[in-house]
Amino acid sequence: MHFIKLRRIWYAVSLAVILPGLISLMVRGLNLGIDFTGGNILEIRYEQEVPVEKVREVVAAQGLEASRGIQKSGGATYLIRTRHLAQEEQDKLMAALGSLGRYQVLRNEAVGPTIGRELTQKALLALAIASVLMVIYITVRFEFKQAVAAIIALLHDALVVTGVFSLFRLEVDSAFVAAILTILGYSINDTIVIFDRIRENMLSRKKGESLEDLVNASIWQTLTRSINTVLTVVFVLVALYFLGGSTIRNFVLAILIGVISGAYSSICNASPLWVDFKLLERRSGTREARA
Structure with a gap:
C-alpha cells in the first residue's frame, strides 16, 4: 500500500470523522463540568x-x-x-x-465560576504555548513546513477527541485538559519519529526517486514501531477504562481516542501534508522560473 498516493482518501476519512464533531460543537457546545462552570x-x-x-x-x-x-x-x-x-x-x-x-x-x-473562567484561560494558554514551542522545535530540527504539517495533525487529534465528547455529551473537566495535553505529546512524538526517518532517507536519496516514494518508504520503515507502541498503550488504557473506576473513565476514554487518532494522523496526515506542501512549493518555483 502506498500511503502517500492514497493521501486524499486519508484526508477524506479525517474530515468524515471531524465534521460531525465540529457541527455538534457549534450547535450544542461541550458538556462542561463544575471545574469550568462552577x-x-x-x-x-x-x-x-x-x-x-x-x-x-x-x-x-x-x-x-x-x-x-x-x-x-x-x-x-x-x-x-x-x-x-x-x-x-x-x-x-x-x-x-x-x-x-x-x-x-x-x-x-x-x-466558583471565577475559578472556572481562570481554568479555561489557563487551559487555552497551555495549549497555545505547547503549540508554539513544538513549532519552534520542529522548525529548528527539521523545517517549518514539517512543523506546520505536525501542528495540523495535532489539531486533527484535538478536534477528534473534543468532537466525540461533544457528540456523546461526555463531561469535560480539568482532567480532560490534561488528557488533551497528554495526547498532543504522544502524537507529536510519533510524528517526529517518522520525520526523523524521512530526514535520514533524504540524505541517502536514490537518483530519480520521487519524494512520494521516499516518504512512503519512511512510513513503512517506522510502521511496525508505531503500531506496536499504540497497541501497547491501548491495551493498558482499555484495562483502565473497565477496571479503573468511574472517576477516571472519561479521562481514560479521552486518551484512548486520542492515542488511536494520534497514530492515524502521524502516519496518514502529517507526512502526506508535508509532501503536498513540498510539491506546492516546487510548482510555485516552476511558475516563477517560467515567468
Whole structure:
C-alpha cells in the first residue's frame, strides 16, 4: 500500500470523522463540568453498600434533578456533582443522604465560576504555548513546513477527541485538559519519529526517486514501531477504562481516542501534508522560473 498516493482518501476519512464533531460543537457546545462552570462536588462513603439508584432518588428529591452526575467510584463510595449550593442546601442534601445509612464525607468542594473562567484561560494558554514551542522545535530540527504539517495533525487529534465528547455529551473537566495535553505529546512524538526517518532517507536519496516514494518508504520503515507502541498503550488504557473506576473513565476514554487518532494522523496526515506542501512549493518555483 502506498500511503502517500492514497493521501486524499486519508484526508477524506479525517474530515468524515471531524465534521460531525465540529457541527455538534457549534450547535450544542461541550458538556462542561463544575471545574469550568462552577458548582459543588461531594464524595461520600457509606458503611454499607447502597444502590446508586437510591442515591439518585435522594438527590432528585432535593430539587437537584439537573445534577451533573452521580457516580459510584468503587465499593460504597459515591461522587455527587451538583450546581452551586448554598450552605443551607448542602446541609439538607447531606441530611437526606444520611437517610440511606451512615456515611463519611471524603470530599466536599465548591468551585466558583471565577475559578472556572481562570481554568479555561489557563487551559487555552497551555495549549497555545505547547503549540508554539513544538513549532519552534520542529522548525529548528527539521523545517517549518514539517512543523506546520505536525501542528495540523495535532489539531486533527484535538478536534477528534473534543468532537466525540461533544457528540456523546461526555463531561469535560480539568482532567480532560490534561488528557488533551497528554495526547498532543504522544502524537507529536510519533510524528517526529517518522520525520526523523524521512530526514535520514533524504540524505541517502536514490537518483530519480520521487519524494512520494521516499516518504512512503519512511512510513513503512517506522510502521511496525508505531503500531506496536499504540497497541501497547491501548491495551493498558482499555484495562483502565473497565477496571479503573468511574472517576477516571472519561479521562481514560479521552486518551484512548486520542492515542488511536494520534497514530492515524502521524502516519496518514502529517507526512502526506508535508509532501503536498513540498510539491506546492516546487510548482510555485516552476511558475516563477517560467515567468
